[in-house]
Amino acid sequence: MKYFRSIYSFDYMGHKKWWFTISAIIILAGLISLFARGGGNPVKGLNYGLEFKEGTRISVAFEKQPSLAEVRQTVADAGYADAQLQETPNVSGSNQPGFQIQTVVLSTTQQDELKQALNDAFTIATSNGSEIFSLETVGATFGRQVVSSSLKAVAIALLLILIYVTFRFQWKFAIGAIAAEVHDLLIVIGIYSLTGREVTTATIAAVLTILGYSLYDTVIVYDRIRENQPKLNRLPYGDMVNVSIWETLTRSINTTMMVLLPVLCLLLFGGATLKDFAFALLVGILSGAYSSIFVASPILTVLKEREPQNRKLKLAARADGS
């Protein structure tokens, strides 16, 4: 409890360099992984899901679970020797073991033929009268469109955030907020590259959401800074920011907890797609909470301490100290 209390009086702004170093190390690790996995091309350093690749993916369960080799043989006999097969413990939540088969793009006739071949060989399992068989096909243009539209969305969202924060606060606040955003994005991307987790459209949606939500804590701190500034104008800027952080720390922790609890539930109890969302959200929310105190506020302080009157206050405080 004693240690816990000390977070309410810690000199956050005095240790700016530490925070910048820690963030830089984490981001650098992510970037290195991106470049290493992508063979020099960072765009390729992520494990993209089927939605971004050309192909057809079939999830299927059979009445009696055959061996992987048997299924592979059947699929090869049907003319798809290059297909990638994977055994799954439960076919997308159906509690039945089954297989995931990924082939080149199949036409509807080919889909039907392959399904028929599988059914003839092993009999596709049914549940409540419907077959446990799902299928997804992606053409080459689809993934490209998802990525390009998402990048556009990120750029426009950042621009709007920049404008809004400048309008409501000041451009120096906006720079801090944008830095925190980019920090959060890079961390999420880095972690996806490091862990090799599959990037799906759900991931992209979650990452885009983080963009909006991760500013929640930053706005809380900024708001207090704006309020404290006229009251504590005799304090060096960094100290005033410290006071603002102490005063809003409980609500920053609690707001983060409020969102973290449901997201954790999604991660634990949701199906495959929901887990994808939840993981990206989890990383983004934690990173967003961290960056409000350790990225946005320090950058704001650095920018503000360059202003003449703040520099004077800082110098005066330093002179007192010596």
Place this chain on the structure above:
Amino acid sequence: MKKHRNLIILLFMAVLVAASLWAIIPPSVKTRLGLDLQGGLEIVYQAKTADGRAPSTSELDQTIGILDRRVNGLGVTESAIQKQGTDQISVSLPGVKDAQQALDLIGKTAQLEFYKDDPRSRPVGPVATRDEALKELQRQGASQAEIDQLAAEGNTDKYALVVSPADPATSQPEQWYVFARPPALTGEAISGARAGFSGQNNKPNVLIDFTAEGSKTFQEITRELYRTGLLKNTPQTFAIVLDNVMESDPMIDYTDPGLRDGISGGAEISGGNMTIQESKDLAFVLKTGALPVKLVPTYQQQVSATLGKDSLRQGLIAGLIGLGLVLIYMLAYYRFLGLVADLALIVYGILLWGLFSAIPVTLTLPGIAGMILTIGVAADANVVIFERIKEEVRHGKTVRSAVNSGYARGFKTILDANILTMLTAAVIFVFATASPKGFALTLILGVLVSMLTAVLFTRAMLGVLAGFAFFSKPAFMGVRTSQIEAEAVAEGRTAASRRRRAATATADSGDGDAQGALVPAAESATAAAALSGGQSSAARRTTSTRKKKKRR
């Protein structure tokens, strides 16, 4: 007056909750589920025009109209056909039973064309392979660009590459043709189509009815073919081509004088070995009209009903547990205020669900994730306000005035934070593709509703409850009396010591102390003023409450 306002707000919320419940119940009927939750088929098509240019908006809209008619014919309810970007169309068919049939029907261009089968209209064919057909056309002097486009698209302004599929019944092999555009007649001349049986061999066929003008043209063509046949002493044929496939090539019998004036009325497509279902499908597609563009599927997802149901169940379980945890956390941390917030959260859940049932929004898996996230966002608003209230109480304000300033000041923060969340969600909604869209929409709606419940509703609740005596006890806010003393009475000292630790200045520097002490002194002065002012107003209020009680 103020009290009245609060009651009116509460009444308004009660009406909203009632309306929502009415919209929700029974949920199994009234909640529209996306195909990822109830199973079904989703296809994204890339639209391409015959000559390879980007499709225009009107062409896309026309295509969507035709697709809509085709989908309705399938008997799929709650289908959604949407434009995506500038040249894509997504079709979602929740609960569709026969995915194969749906795919066959929907994406067919259904470009029906009639060509006269003479050397002028048919520069190439029949030849055995596609390459041969292309090579032959090139030999006849067609440009390389023309050949390339024909190979890629199957059509150019001048030519159409047509295949006549192998017919096992007559053991006739596959044959390729190139026809010269424009065709003698197009699908625009059709007024109707129906499945039937051929009079000759009793096989399934499709009968085509022409419009008045189409009928005239068709009669002219057949009359001309009859005469040519008579002149050359060989029977002439014409080709009925659907989407670059020759469906049939009827022969005009020049020995039959009954055909002297051409064929009036209708035509018949009786290609090869149509099944009854195929003839019905073809008639249906022809009836709904040809698409002005060619549709190439770029994404296709087929979800089984079981998978959908599982996803829904898991999503609901996760959402309920998440909601439960948030409720417990709020209650444990904010005590009485937490109870009010919990009530607001439950109201929030009902309103959001009600909204989703009332407006034509389909609930998808990403939508569920968005909903669950907004539970947290809704609770966030209360955390911000309640922390503010606690802070004000610790500074010595009465609970009631703390509530007032807590809402006034907290609201500004919440507004900024929520606007930023909604801004990004709106950007996602406009720019992103299907799956993130559903997520963004829920997020926007959720944040809006949360402003209603977490701010307006809780404020009105607290405003009404403020009339009760127990309300004035800080403990109900989760604030200990000792904290108030520590903060309010020794405000200056605490702040000064904090500041001393913050400023790296040493404690015994007199100048630094004075500087640090200046502000807290002013602060504690206002706090003291608030304390005394607050107390007197609290006293006043207690008496007024008593008066009211007496009156009752």
